[in-house]
Amino acid sequence: MVCAFDAKPTETKRGEVMRHIKSSSQYIHNAVSRLRWINMAARPDKRNGLFWELAADYQAFRPDAVDTVACPLCLTEYGLENIADLSREHVVPSKLGGRSETLTCRRKCNNTHGTRLDSHLINAMRAMDAVEGVAPIPTILGSEKGKIVAELFLPSGPDPEPFRIQIVGKASNMEASDDLRNNLRDGFTLNMQMSFPFIPERYFRAAFRAAFLSVFKAEGYQYALSVGAGQVRNMLEAEVPVLEKVIMEAFPEREPSTDLLVMPVTFNDVGECYSVLLRLRTKRTRYITVFLPGKSGSDWSALGALYEHAPRLRLQTIPHGWDSHLYIHFGYDPLFRVRKGMQDRFMPKFPPTSNP
Ligand SMILES: [Zn+2]
Numbered sequence: 001m002v003c004a005f006d007a008k009p010t011e012t013k014r015g016e017v018m019r020h021i022k023s024s025s026q027y028i029h030n031a032v033s034r035l036r037w038i039n040m041a042a043r044p045d046k047r048n049g050l051f052w053e054l055a056a057d058y059q060a061f062r063p064d065a066v067d068t069v070a071c072p073l074c075l076t077e078y079g080l081e082n083i084a085d086l087s088r089e090h091v092v093p094s095k096l097g098g099r100s101e102t103l104t105c106r107r108k109c110n111n112t113h114g115t116r117l118d119s120h121l122i123n124a125m126r127a128m129d130a131v132e133g134v135a136p137i138p139t140i141l142g143s144e145k146g147k148i149v150a151e152l153f154l155p156s157g158p159d160p161e162p163f164r165i166q167i168v169g170k171a172s173n174m175e176a177s178d179d180l181r182n183n184l185r186d187g188f189t190l191n192m193q194m195s196f197p198f199i200p201e202r203y204f205r206a207a208f209r210a211a212f213l214s215v216f217k218a219e220g221y222q223y224a225l226s227v228g229a230g231q232v233r234n235m236l237e238a239e240v241p242v243l244e245k246v247i248m249e250a251f252p253e254r255e256p257s258t259d260l261l262v263m264p265v266t267f268n269d270v271g272e273c274y275s276v277l278l279r280l281r282t283k284r285t286r287y288i289t290v291f292l293p294g295k296s297g298s299d300w301s302a303l304g305a306l307y308e309h310a311p312r313l314r315l316q317t318i319p320h321g322w323d324s325h326l327y328i329h330f331g332y333d334p335l336f337r338v339r340k341g342m343q344d345r346f347m348p349k350f351p352p353t354s355n356p
Contacts, residue, residue, distance in 0.1 A: 021337040047088050050103050051080070057220040059220035070300075072102065072216040073109040075232065087111075090211040091260055093118040096125060097281030098210075098259050100217050117209055119200035125282045127196040128334055131341035132156060134283040136166070142191040144182060146173030152194060153343075160337035194342075200335055204244040209236055210260075211276035211290035218262040233321075235300075243305045246291040247333050250277055255285070263319055264294065270302045277326065289328045 003353040040328045054069040062068070067080045078086050087106040092098025095118075129135035133156030141148040149171035153164040167177055180190070212232045214222050223229050235242060261277040272294030278284050291303055 011099050011297075014199050014264065017099070034225055047083065047086065047103065049201060050101065051083055051086070055080075055218070061221050069103060070221070070224070071105045071109055071142035072221075072229075073104050073236065074231075075224070076105055076108070078105075087112055089180065089209075090212070091217050092210050092278055093122055093281065094254050095122050097279065100214075100259055102213055102217050114209075117202055120198040121206035121210070121280070122282070123196065123198035123336065124200075124203040124338070125263060125280050125286060127198065128286065129283040129337050130154065131338050132195070132284065137194045137196070139165070140193040141165070141167075141176075141180065141194070142174050142193065143189075145179045146176035148172040148180060152192070173241065198337070200244070201241060202297035203335065204242045204247055205236065207247050207278065207288060207290055208232065208242055208292075210278055211274075211292055214260040214276045215262050215292060216272050216279065217260065223295060227297035228295045231293050231297050242298050243304050244333070248289050248291075249328045249334055250287040250289040251329070251338070252277075254325070256319075256322070261319060264318070265291075269305060269327070272296060273298060273303065275328070286334060288334060301351075 006060060030281040052067055056071050058065055062070075065077065066079050070077050071086070074084040085106050086103045087110045088101045089104045089110045091100045091102060104114070106210050119193075127137075130137040130152075131154065133154040136151035136153050138171075139150045141150050149167065149168040151166045153166065155318055155319070156165060169177065179345070184190075215229075221326070256277070256279065259279045263275045263277070264272060265275045273293045274294060276290045276292060278288050278290065280288065293303065313330040315330065317326050317328070318324070319326055
């Protein structure tokens with residue numbers, strides 16, 4: 001077994017080794033507690049499990065496709081012999097607390113699109129943490145003497161408290177930091193450059209992608225092969241602007257037990273749609289709802305009209321299987337809060353009056 005550590009078993013009889021081990025039981029305890037035993041037999045390969053689940057579903061729609069699955073994002077088919085070209089992908093990024101998984105193309109869809117887009121969704125949520133004062137904002141302070149790297153903490157309460165700047169000494173120009181410390185008083189000018197490392201358009205695209213994979217996770221290929229899924233796929237693949245108006249913030253009365261919730265909904269003007277609730281966890285837990293066309297497809301512009309015609313409308317529903325309400329705030333997406341939060345704190349409330 002394990003424990004030969006420093007006992008030089010080749011030079012010692014087995015009994016002596018055992019005695020040695022016994023005498024240093026604390027040492028052994030520490031060493032053994034650091035070992036992680038993984039019973040491979042008890043851990044079925046999750047990718048295989050997902051493969052067989054999807055293959056059974058796929059064959060119901062494509063009877064000739066034996067032991068075959070299709071990537072939900074690009075519909076490329078993979079047989080069992082090519083399973084290595086598929087990878088498990090979290091529907092909601094694991095860095096945002098997502099647990100549910102599906103299979104997508106390892107290279108084309110997961111690595112390329114997935115990782116690139118997901119970082120924008122993650123960073124958008126971290127930006128909200130920063131605006132709400134529960135995480136720092138990476139900031140560059142510039143004075144005449146040089147650059148100072150800092151972290152800016154906004155107040156977390158609703159009252160107008162001062163904000164806090166913490167200088168990252170190692171990364172900053174020392175002379176500039178000293179100058180700032182010595183001269184910070186009324187009238188001292190400081191340029192602040194705050195960075196929120198995400199691009200809104202990619203954040204929206206990542207949210208659509210997660211919502212699309214959620215519906216696939218819930219409904220399988222009857223969704224992935226539908227007209228409506230094709231519409232979403234076109235939008236995800238083509239480098240065209242996404243329809244950001246159909247992503248809204250949602251507020252469940254109680255925390256749902258799942259990281260994703262797919263609800264079919266019908267609107268008079270739009271027809272059947274899906275409302276997908278995504279739970280996104282960073283320092284705080286937030287929910288967004290993404291509306292997607294139903295299986296028979298919808299007119300995107302009509303979906304967009306949900307927002308145009310009903311800004312500030314609140315949809316109140318009790319999802320199937322719940323015993324509490326879910327509120328969806330139309331025209332109110334998390335980025336709106338980031339923008340408004342920053343504006344309220346750093347921009348004057350009223351335009352300054354100019355004296356002619
Ligand atoms: Zn793919």
